[in-house]
């Protein structure tokens with residue numbers, strides 16, 4: 001079979017591990033993988049080249065994506081969809097394996113509705129693709145953010161400061177909750193839970209009255225989304241808490257550091273499982289599906305799940321976070 005492969009949306013650790021697994025599977029089974037650069041844009045522009053086993057050397061451990069990536073949705077560009085369909089025909093492809101977040105997979109869904117056979121693999125440090133339990137890149141981002149929060153904490157303790165750390169997560173607080181719990185953050189501001197600054201400032205002041213000399217507040221960039229004030233969520237939280245508590249306050253925005261670097265072992269494993277499952281799905285003709293890889297099993301769910309919106313942090317995890325923080 002001839003399989004088109006692309007990575008779209010923001011990069012993250014583990015993309016190369018998934019590419020490697022797909023290419024190795026193809027080599028084992030006598031298939032050919034045509035890799036397209038810059039996500040759907042490369043497909044529309046017909047930028048495909050065969051990926052061989054030799055291309056996978058050293059890939060497992062590396063961050064980013066050798067296929068490059070772009071935020072491009074064919075349906076939003078004049079002639080984009082037609083160009084993708086033309087590439088599919090011209091390259092005599094049997095299917096696409098699409099590695100992306102909600103945007104790239106949403107574009108895949110539209111192409112699927114036009115009859116393009118494809119299988120999706122979910123990646124995003126936001127971990128918010130509905131239908132999946134874990135997205136490629138998330139575990140590494142949690143580990144990176146938790147380590148950064150640990151480091152910020154020691155400065156907070158040394159200077160008696162209130163340290164605010166903004167992590168990524170546009171629509172969901174997965175990264176903030178998991179990195180926050182893992183690093184022992186004292187408070188969290190999440191898109192899922194309304195923030196009451198007066199109450200939060202009071203709760204932090206109570207911690208300090210009880211003997212603490214510093215606090216760390218982890219803020220998801222998508223928190224406070226109902227508010228109209230200007231500025232990032234992190235800066236609004238830092239300003240509001242500094243004003244209300246009078247504590248010396250510093251803001252750290254982790255930014256793209258969370259998306260870069262090599263994948264940790266669990267992401268390599270997840271990406272490898274997803275890559276193999278995607279190729280098995282292609283072989284069995286299980287198209288219009290999304291790979292949902294758990295710890296021991298890999299299932300295929302309908303790709304249409306991605307149209308239902310982002311996957312929120314479940315109440316049980318929010319409850320754990322609530323027990324371990326002040327609010």
Ligand code: F6P
Pocket residue numbers: 010101124125126168169170221259
């Ligand atoms: O969706 C992943 C993500 O890393 C978000 O958490 C973040 O808001 C966004 O991408 C940043 O995108 P860009 O790299 O295009 O600025």
